[in-house]
Amino acid sequence: MKKLIYILSLATFSLCILAACNDDKESTEPEPVQVEGDGKLRLKFDNVVGNQDLVLNDAVYKNSVGEDFTVTKFNYFVTNIKLLRADGTQYIIPQDSSYFRVVEQDSLSRTITLNRIPKGSYTGVEYILGVDSLRSVSGIEKRGGALDPSGDMAGDGMYWAWSSGYIFLKFEGYSSQSTSANGKFYYHIGFFGGYDSKTVNNIKTIKLDFAGNKAVVGKDTIPEIGIIADVKKVFDGPVPLSIEKHPSIMFDFIFSAEVANNYKNMFRIDKINSVSK
Amino acid sequence: MSICSLWIIFMRINLNENLNLMRKICLALIFFSGMIVSGCKSDSETPDPETGIPKPVNWMKPSHFPDPVYDMSKNPLTVEGVELGRFLFYDGILSRTNDIGCGTCHQQSAAFTHHGHELSHGVDDQLGTRNAPAVQNLAWSTSFFWDGGVHDLDFVPPAPIQNKVEMGETVGNVMEKLRNTPVKGAAVPVNYPKMFKAAFGSEEINTERMMKALSQFMLSMVSATSRYDYYVLGDASAITTQEKEGLVLFKQKCGSCHGGELFTDFSFRNNGITPNKINDQGRYAITLDEGDRMKFKVPSLRNVALTAPYMHDGRFHALSEVLDHYANDQNSSKTDSMYVSPTLDPVLMVAGQKRGIRLTAQEKLSIIAFLKTLNDEQFIADKRFSDPGVGTAL
DSSP states (O other): OHHHHHHHHHHHHHHHHHHHHHHTTTOOSOOOOOOOOSEEEEEEEEEEETTEEOOTTTOOEEOTTSOEEOOSEEEEEEEEEEEEOTTSOEEEOOGGGOEEEEETTOGGGGEEEEEEEOSEEEOEEEEEESOOHHHHTSOGGGOOGGGOTTOOTTTTOOEETTTTEEEEEEEEEEOTTOOSTTSEEEEEEEOBSOSSSOOOBOOEEEEEEOTTOOEEEOSSEEEEEEEEEETHHHHOSSSOOOTTTOSEESSOHHHHHHHHHHHTTOEEEEEEEEEEO | OHHHHHHHHHHHHOTTSOHHHHHHHHHHHHHHHHHHHHHHHHHHTSOOTTTOOOOBOOOOOOTTSOOOSSOGGGSOOBHHHHHHHHHHHHOGGGSTTSOOOHHHHSBGGGTSBOTTOSSOBOGGGOBOSSOOOOOSOGGGOSSBSTTOOBOSGGGSTHHHHHOTTTTOOOHHHHHHHHHTOSOTTOSSOOOHHHHHHHHHSSSOOOHHHHHHHHHHHHHHOOOOOSHHHHHHTTOGGGSOHHHHHHHHHHHHHTTTTSOTTTTOOOOEEBOOOOOOTTOOOBTHHHHOOGGGTTBEEOOOOTTGGGSOSBSTTOOBOSHHHHHHHHTTOGGGOSSOOSOOOTTBOGGGOOTTSOSSOOOOHHHHHHHHHHHHTTOOHHHHHOGGGSOOSOOOOO
8 A cells, every 4th residue: 555655656746747847848738639640750879978989998088077087888768758849849759668778889779769750840859867766666567678677787787676776877987096996987876766765866857959950750751869978977067076086886875966967967969860761 | 375265264163173173174174275286286287278378376365464565466376377486486597507596595494594594695605695584475575675675576586686696697698598498408307488388378588477477476475374373263272371371472572563464564673683794784775864774674473483593694593592682681691782773673772671672581482482383384385385396405
C-alpha cells in the first residue's frame, strides 16, 4: 500500500512538473490530443571538448581548472523527448519509445531516430538527461531496450544493481592530476529522488530552442537536428570540478548534484539539416 | 501451499482431536501432497503437448499472513516458470566461474542461508561484507538486502550476479551462456531455451523473463508450517508450556520490531552492536541520511534457529549470544555493551534504566524455546524447493 501511495505521489509530482513546463510556453490552450504522424526526425549528438572533437582514449584535453584529461567513457541517457512548435504546442514522443542511451563509443547510438512524427515544423526540443523517477521504480516489464538492467558496469552498463537506479551520465578517463591509485577518474551521476527514502534528485530537463531555425518534418524529408554536448561543461559551471580534488563522484549527493548542475548546460544546437527519405 | 491450506482446514475441524492422531493424519496429508507435487513436477519437464500453454500455479497466501507485497498479477506463477526459476536459482552458470549459484549461499537445510558462514562467500574464495539473509516469504518483503537498496524482487538477482565478490558476472553474459545450453558433456545438460519456451512461450531469453522466473521460484518459497503456525491456527498442543511463556515474553520484549506473522516490521534500525572493522554503515549507504547510520534491516525471525550466524556480519553464533546482546549483559558483565550513537534505537534506551531490554536468564531460555517453534521442518525438506541436481555447495 505504501508503495502504491508512493508511486501515486510520484505520478502526481511528475504531472505537476509537466504542468509547470507547459506554463513556460505562455499558452493557455489545452494540450491537443497526441496524434501520431508518419514522419521521422533525427537527433544527432556530437560530443566535443571545447572546440575540439571528442576522441576517446588518445586525445588529451584540459579542463577549466587547468588539469589535463583523456576520456575513456562518455555515456548519457536522453529520455522523455518532446518536440516544440512555434505556437507553444508540442509533440510528446510516446513514453515507451522515448528512452535512449548515447554512448560515445557506439557511433550508431549517437543518432536517435524518432518515428511516427506528425508532419510540420518544429522550433525546439526538450528532453530529460537521465531517467524520470516514475520509470526508475517501474516494473521489470518496463525496463527493456536502453533501460535493460543487464549491462556490464565495467563496460557501458548504466544500472546500479545494489541501490536500484540508473546512472544518468557516466564519464571516465585518465588525468595526471588524478589522486586515484590507477590515475583514473570516475563520474557516475545518478539519483532520481529515492524510492522510500529521499535522495538527491539529479534529473535534468534540457530545453533547446532552434533559434529561429525550423526542423520541417515532411512527406519526403527528415530533419536532422545536430546537438553538441561539450564534455568541458561537466567541469565548468556554478561549482567548477577538479579531478585532483574529486577523482571519483558516484554516491555523494552534494558533489553529484554539483556535477549535474554543471552538465545540464552542456548541450547546444548545432545545425539542422534536411535529408530525403 | 496445498499442505498449508489443507492443514488450515484440518485444524479448524479438529481442534479437540488428540495430538497423536493429528500427527498421523498430518503425515498422511504431507505424503499425499508430496505425491501431488511430484505429479506436477513430472508434468513440468515438458510443456503440455496439447496446448504448449504454461500451467498456472494456484499461489495461496497462508490464512494468517497479511496480503503479499509483490504484485502477483504482474507475474502469475506457472509450473514451468517456477521450475525454470528453480534451475536458475541453483545453477552455477549465474557466476563468472560457473560454480556459484544462488543456492550456494542460500542452502535449504539452513532456511536458505549459508550455514556456518559469517560472511557471504563468492567466486574465487572471495568474501562479501555481509551475512547471507534467508530466502523465504519474499512475497511479503518491502525491500531487499540488509540495507534495503532494492525494493522490487524482480531486481534482486542483478545485485549478487554483478557483485565482484559474490558471482562476479554480468546479467548479459549469463543470458548469453543460457542461450548456448545444453552444453555438450555437461554433468547435467540443461536446455534453457527449451525451458524458457515452456515457461514463456518462446525460446527467447531476456532480462525480464529471467528475473520473472527467478521471482516465481522465490515467491513459491513460503514458510508457514512451523509448530508456531499450527499453534496460531488452533492447535493449542503444538507448542509446550515453556514455549507459550516464551511467546508471551517475545511479544512483550521483542514484538515492537519483530512484530506480525512475518516477525519483522521491515524497518531499518540500529540495535547497538559495535561497528565492525569496515565500519559498515548499513542503510546510510543507500540514503546518505545521517539518521540512517548503522541501521540494518530488521530480519524476519522465521526459521531463526536454523539461520545462524546472526546480525549483518554474522558476529553472533548462537541465539543466546543475541539475547545477551539485547539484554546488554554479554558475558554477564556489569559494563554497558550497547554501542551508543545518535541512531541507537530508542527502545534500547529506556530512561532511568540500563540500556538494552531487561531479560532474566529464565526469560531468555523461554524466548529461545519459543523461537525454535518457528523452525519449519516441512519448508527445509520440501522437494519443490530443492536443488534439481545442478547446484554447488561450498
